Amino acid sequence: MKNVVALMTDFGLKDNFVGLLKAVMTRINPGIKTIDITxxxxxHNIKEAAFLLAHxxxxxxxxxxxxxVVDPGVGSLRRAIAIQTMHYYFIGPDNGILSIAVRKAGIKKIVALENKRYFLPHVSSTFHGRDIFAPVAAHISCGVGIMKLGRSLKAIETLKLSSVQVKGGTLEAHIVYVDTFGNLVTDVTEKQIIAFCKGKKFVALLNGKKISKISLSYSQGPEQEPFFIQGSFATLEVALKNRSAAHYFSLKNYGTITIRCRD
Amino acid sequence: MKNVVALMTDFGLKDNFVGLLKAVMTRINPGIKTIDITxxxxxHNIKEAAFLLAHxxxxxxxxxxxxxVVDPGVGSLRRAIAIQTMHYYFIGPDNGILSIAVRKAGIKKIVALENKRYFLPHVSSTFHGRDIFAPVAAHISCGVGIMKLGRSLKAIETLKLSSVQVKGGTLEAHIVYVDTFGNLVTDVTEKQIIAFCKGKKFVALLNGKKISKISLSYSQGPEQEPFFIQGSFATLEVALKNRSAAHYFSLKNYGTITIRCRD
Amino acid sequence: MKNVVALMTDFGLKDNFVGLLKAVMTRINPGIKTIDITxxxxxHNIKEAAFLLAHxxxxxxxxxxxxxVVDPGVGSLRRAIAIQTMHYYFIGPDNGILSIAVRKAGIKKIVALENKRYFLPHVSSTFHGRDIFAPVAAHISCGVGIMKLGRSLKAIETLKLSSVQVKGGTLEAHIVYVDTFGNLVTDVTEKQIIAFCKGKKFVALLNGKKISKISLSYSQGPEQEPFFIQGSFATLEVALKNRSAAHYFSLKNYGTITIRCRD
Incomplete structure (x- = not known):
């Protein structure tokens, strides 16, 4: 079964853009089912999209x-691609947005989207989501093999991502996503902190403020004090009870967390 | 037919949370249809959710x-429940969110969600929507009887709700919901006001400001003056023409309306 | 196939209004598919809705x-209508919202929605979307011919729209839509500007600021300077690279663009 298309864009819901993606796909494949990721x-935040897609x-x-489709380079020479993995298909601009997900999913084939037979008849220079990506997705859902879409590629663009590392006696982690409640998703796991501190207590610093506890659930967390929690992503999140941690830490952009072990 | 799942949460649409609920359900039942209520x-506003679900x-x-799923107690000891009524199924945390709707719908069976066979293999402590509630809903839509989900319960948590009452010569009503246009949904009906004032005119006070008319439609309402209107919920709403009544009354939280009869 | 219903309203997504439209339709036709335009x-902005629907x-x-459904006159005497065109059906209040689209689509039949058999049993005076329009749409999707819905009409309400015109040596165009990114959609095409200036350069004025270039894509546009671009609608848009043109031009309401030719 290949009739489910999952959508992720930076289009928002004010305009008719998302509706048109679904219209174009339903016109090609009346049996298609769409699910909005977000x-x-x-x-234009390709990193945020790549993170959410991978999770x-x-x-x-x-x-x-x-x-x-998060596509600041639409209309320029950036390639449009489709990737077949072990169990899934991924379509989008070749700007890194697919790169984290497809590495986890196991790449089987990559093609450049070049066969205009699978595009809308008229391709604008500003809305490839409607004119190229949506019709290509619908044609794949109808059974078109991805090798028909264009020439085979050997590699795709990737993103420069920071990763957890030891730096002069500290463990450096990063905020990689801020959710709608202001919870700060990090790239570090509880296991990594325990291994680094060999079971001793730790203290983490973010924007000059401390975090020193890991809680099993929001309701068990300390009052009026930020804590780590094993969230719904695979890594630890920084949270506060009934408050936005993003607001508490005055985070405007994604930040760095420095973790030290206590004696 | 049991393939329709209606969703109501406080997750917002910025993150991938709602998308994951639908992904998990579609994976279990490819024929499922989802409809977003909101x-x-x-x-964390359980009362608001309970009101909207009931209507x-x-x-x-x-x-x-x-x-x-409005679930401030996720990960704590609060129960997860499923309720079968005369014509519907209701799933959620046992915190009162389902209580008004199921009382109207006619409770037939209540169970605690305990059979892990119908959960995702790994259950997080922060996202039971994805890990417990969505898969359980999908399994019910596939025909799993709710008695298979866990032990039978005799009662559920309820909410303390104020109701319309006579207090020292006045009729006391309440704002129970504020819609996106700033209309103030009350818990009082036109019939109740007429019966209380025995056909005489009335004057209602909310935050020190008066309401003295009931209009049949927005367009027939008075200019520059708040009025009651029989809205799309079963009770009267307080509205202003082309303006937000919430703003006019400086309502930050839900409030109380005092209704007196004129001589 | 008539099982796709496309929805456009000013209801927002905070309340249960859109969910109820879909509930009502799915109850009448379980095989219905809905696509949200926006x-x-x-x-209450009928012009904006009419423009988006037409495009x-x-x-x-x-x-x-x-x-x-953008319906400030709900509950008044404004008519509710259904229109069959060459390939589509359109349903809504008779206030102009459908007028631009159906003119492009080719009107075949117009009817007033009067046959209460196709409404919900109880019709409120504030929510005809739920009580009249949604059930009528679902019945059409089930094969009910539009002539059964009410008496035939000869004409519908239209909107007063400005159009591109020559005024004393200048070409006057208009902003007709502002998208979520702040791009300003105009009613003028590149062809019209070229024809007006006979191939010479042009300079356009909007709120006292100049636009003098047409770019083929966002990425090829000039830096720090507004430009015209052939957007995803049929006409030129005013854009800035990585910024909101609406903010740059301090546009609060839709405005007028004055285009002069250079010597």
Whole structure:
């Protein structure tokens, strides 16, 4: 079954853009089912989209086609690509947005989207989501093999991502996503902190403020004090009870967390 | 037919949370259809969700499964429940969110969600929507009887709600919901006001300001002056023409309306 | 196939209003598919809705039923109508919201919605979307001919729209839509500017600021300077690279662009 298309964009829901993606796909494949992952990616924030996609795809049915469009380079020479992995298909601009997800999913084939037979008849220079990506997704859902879409590629663009590392006696982690409640998703796991501090207590610093506890649930967390929690992503999150941690830490952009072990 | 799942949460649409609920359900039941009631319940506002659910369910097809997740106690000892009523199924945390709707719908069976066979293999402590409620809803839609989900319960948590009452010569009503246009949904009906004032005129006070008219439609309402109107919920709403009544009355939280009869 | 209903309203997504439209329709036709065009039309802005609908419908499958509800006159004497065109159906209040789209789509039949058999049993005076328009759309999707819905009409309400015109040596164009990124959609095409200036350079004025370039894509546009671009609508848009043009031009309401030719 390949009739599920999952959508992720930075289009928002004010305009008719998302509706047109679905219209174009339904016109090509009346049996298509669409699921919105989100359309509220911060505008042009390819990293945020790549992170969310990588933490979403494995919950979807096998055969799902992911359409991810955060595309500041639309109309320029950046390539449009489709990738077949072990169980899924991924479609989007070749700007790194698909790169984290497909590495986890196991790349099988990559193609450049070049065969205009699978585009809308008229391709604008500003809305490839409607004119190229949506029709290509719908054609894949109808059974078109991705090798028909264009020439085979050997590699795709990737993103420069920071990762957890030891720096002069400290463990350096990073905020990689801020959710709608202001919880700060990090790239560090509880296991990594325990291994680094060999079971001793730790203290973490973010924007000059301390975090020193890991809680099993929001309701068990300390009052009026930030804590780490094993959230719904695979890594620790920084949270406060009934408050936005993003607001508490005055975080405007994603930040760095420095973790030290206590004696 | 039991393939419709209606969703109501306080998750918002910025993150991938709602998308994951649908992904998990579609993976279990590819024929499932989801309808969003809203995902913009004020965070942790169980009363608001309970009110909207109670005023929504009866418009849905018989057999619809309602998944309502506003869950400040996630990860604590609060129970997760499923309730079968005359024509519907309701799933959510046992914190009162389902209580008004199921009382109207006619409770037939209540169970605690305990059979892990119907959960995702790994259950997080922060996202039971994805890990417990969504898969349970999908399994019910596939025909799993609710008695298979866990032990039978005799009662559920309820909410303390104020109701219309006579107090020292006045009729006391309440604002129970504020819609996106700033209309103030009350808990009082036109019939109740007429019966209380025995056909005489009335004057209502809210935050020190007066309301003295009931209009049949927005367009027939007075200019520059608040009025009651029989809205799309079963009770009267306070409205202003082309303005937000919430703003006019400086309402920050839900308030009390005092109704007196004129001589 | 007539099982696709496309929705456009000014209801927003905070309340249960959009969910109830879908509930009512699914109850009447369990096989119905809904596609949201948008629910974020500025409240009561019939022109904005009419513009977006006219630029959306042709991307949908033949047989699609469009339900467009921006309805400040709900509950008054304004008519409710359904229109059959060459390939589509349009339903909404008779206030101009459908007028631009149906003119492009080719009107075949117009009817007033009067046959209460196709409404909900109880019709409120504030929510005809739920009580009249949604059930009518669902019945059409089930095969009910529009002549059964009420008496035939000869004409519908239209909107007073400005259009591009020559005024004393200048070409006057207008901002007709502002998208979520702040791009300003105009009513003028590149061809019209070229024809007016006979191939010479042009300079356009909007709120006292100049636009003098047309770019083929966002990425090829000039830095720090507004430009025209052939956007995803049929006409030119005013854009800035990585910024909101609406903010740059301090546009609060839709405005007028004056285009002069250079010597």
């Amino acid at each position: 359309h509220d990616i911060a505008r 979403s795809f494995s919950y979807f049915p096998k055969g799902t086609i992911f359409l991810a | 995902h913009d319940i004020a965070r 929504s369910f009866s418009y849905f097809p018989k057999g619809t499964i309602f998944l309502a | 629910h974020d039309i500025a409240r 959306s419908f042709s991307y949908f499958p033949k047989g699609t039923i469009f339900l467009a």
